[in-house]
Amino acid sequence: MKEGNLNHLLLRLVPPALYWLMRLWFGSCRVILHNEENCFKPDEKDKTGIASFWHYSIIYILYHMREYSATAMVSSSKDGEYLARLAERFGFATVRGSKNNKGVEGLKSMLRAVRDGSNAAIVADGSQGPPRIVQAGILLLASRTGAPIIPMVCAASRYFTVESWDRTIIPKPFSRIDFYYGEPFLVPAKAKPEELEDYRLHLEQRLNELYQKAWGRYGKTAH
Numbered sequence: 001m002k003e004g005n006l007n008h009l010l011l012r013l014v015p016p017a018l019y020w021l022m023r024l025w026f027g028s029c030r031v032i033l034h035n036e037e038n039c040f041k042p043d044e045k046d047k048t049g050i051a052s053f054w055h056y057s058i059i060y061i062l063y064h065m066r067e068y069s070a071t072a073m074v075s076s077s078k079d080g081e082y083l084a085r086l087a088e089r090f091g092f093a094t095v096r097g098s099k100n101n102k103g104v105e106g107l108k109s110m111l112r113a114v115r116d117g118s119n120a121a122i123v124a125d126g127s128q129g130p131p132r133i134v135q136a137g138i139l140l141l142a143s144r145t146g147a148p149i150i151p152m153v154c155a156a157s158r159y160f161t162v163e164s165w166d167r168t169i170i171p172k173p174f175s176r177i178d179f180y181y182g183e184p185f186l187v188p189a190k191a192k193p194e195e196l197e198d199y200r201l202h203l204e205q206r207l208n209e210l211y212q213k214a215w216g217r218y219g220k221t222a223h
Contacts, residue, residue: 015085026063028173038181051121053152055166066090070119073097075127114145131166134204142187151182151206155214180210
């Protein structure tokens, strides 16, 4: 079988298989929510927010946020196609972006989606890292739409680790998962570049404080 045909077949088979596996796998976990009042409810159609989280948690985040109507930015890479199709299985709309020109197009698509009333989901440290360093795109999106950024972090009592740049985690079946929602914050519409940098650092600090709090529950300083 040619490589192109094989990849096409895998794209048809792998995302739906992962979807059902994740529902069974993560459905066995005990989830403890912290500061849930900071996140909009799925039925609040008159409000929009921008979910912001570190890349290491992306697999569980897809499952956890499945009840929210949201548009997610996914890498335009070949591997990103699998993630995009999996996200769509969980009910997300997707746009493609990266650090090149496609990232600009992806951000424009996100702007249109949020202005049309969609929630947004963006990996704060991007698709390539460095890990736990906030990229600027999310600040621009918040500034130009007026939607608040909602930091989100999770930690698990038992988990597998993927040997990737971010050490992606996969909580094990029947593990405990602590999920933290940070306080939403706004980025002014007319923020200057140096002010956006201040907000970027502020978001990074908030996410890392939540990260330390979440993993500290298990006596860890990092996952």
